[in-house]
Amino acid sequence: GAVVSQHPSRVICKSGTSVKIECRSLDFQATTMFWYRQFPKQSLMLMATSNEGSKATYEQGVEKDKFLINHASLTLSTLTVTSAHPEDSSFYICSALRTGGVGSREQYFGPGTRLTVT
Amino acid sequence: GEDVEQSLFLSVREGDSSVINCTYTDSSSTYLYWYKQEPGAGLQLLTYIFSNMDMKQDQRLTVLLNKKDKHLSLRIADTQTGDSAIYFCAGGGSQGNLIFGKGTKLSVKP
Numbered sequence: 442g443a444v445v446s447q448h449p450s451r452v453i454c455k456s457g458t459s460v461k462i463e464c465r466s467l468d469f470q471a472t473t474m475f476w477y478r479q480f481p482k483q484s485l486m487l488m489a490t491s492n493e494g495s496k497a498t499y500e501q502g503v504e505k506d507k508f509l510i511n512h513a514s515l516t517l518s519t520l521t522v523t524s525a526h527p528e529d530s531s532f533y534i535c536s537a538l539r540t541g542g543v544g545s546r547e548q549y550f551g552p553g554t555r556l557t558v559t
Numbered sequence: 560g561e562d563v564e565q566s567l568f569l570s571v572r573e574g575d576s577s578v579i580n581c582t583y584t585d586s587s588s589t590y591l592y593w594y595k596q597e598p599g600a601g602l603q604l605l606t607y608i609f610s611n612m613d614m615k616q617d618q619r620l621t622v623l624l625n626k627k628d629k630h631l632s633l634r635i636a637d638t639q640t641g642d643s644a645i646y647f648c649a650g651g652g653s654q655g656n657l658i659f660g661k662g663t664k665l666s667v668k669p
Binding site for chain 2: 447475483484485487490534536547548549550551552553555
């Protein structure tokens with residue numbers, strides 16, 4: 442199956458610093474990648490849609506200046522949490538959209554990044 | 560927009576069948592998905608069903624879709640302790656993203 446990696450898997454940072462999370466599709470090209478956020482014991486909420494070569498589309502309530510997304514190539518999207526605060530502590534998961542041979546649009550998820558802001 | 564609802568907890572004994580239910584509001588989703596999430600880990604795609612199908616079977620997994628009632632279920636036969644996890648159903652959003660239910664935590668007792 443398709444593989445999506447995320448780096449780092451865990452990160453602890455101090456309040457006010459910035460953190461970059463990478464999402465890579467390892468064996469397929471993904472024009473579109475998604476960034477989700479998951480709070481403890483809750484479902485995943487879409488933060489933004491990242492399209493290669495264009496600006497990301499952010500969901501309502503997500504600050505685009507705080508969560509910077511760059512989709513510079515067909516296999517890499519990055520999410521930078523700027524001026525992180527403790528309330529940004531969460532589990533961030535990316536997914537890459539692959540158009541399948543059977544006509545399906547399959548999303549493959551990365552393993553997630555646990556961000557803790559102290 | 561799409562809304563997806565699931566019961567939050569299910570507890571079964573090892574060897575029994577588990578049935579996890581899901582209802583959704585948007586009938587335009589072409590595919591409906593089941594994902595598994597183990598503690599502290601990302602999501603694993605278990606299976607998906609095309610919206611014009613009623614049933615799909617994949618080894619121990621059976622997905623049933625009732626389009627009229629907008630009801631989706633996942634049956635796990637011969638449930639094992641390794642099946643303990645959170646199971647999310649998801650429908651397709653308008654941008655190709657997924658809209659998830661809150662997840663059903665499956666606990667399997669030996």
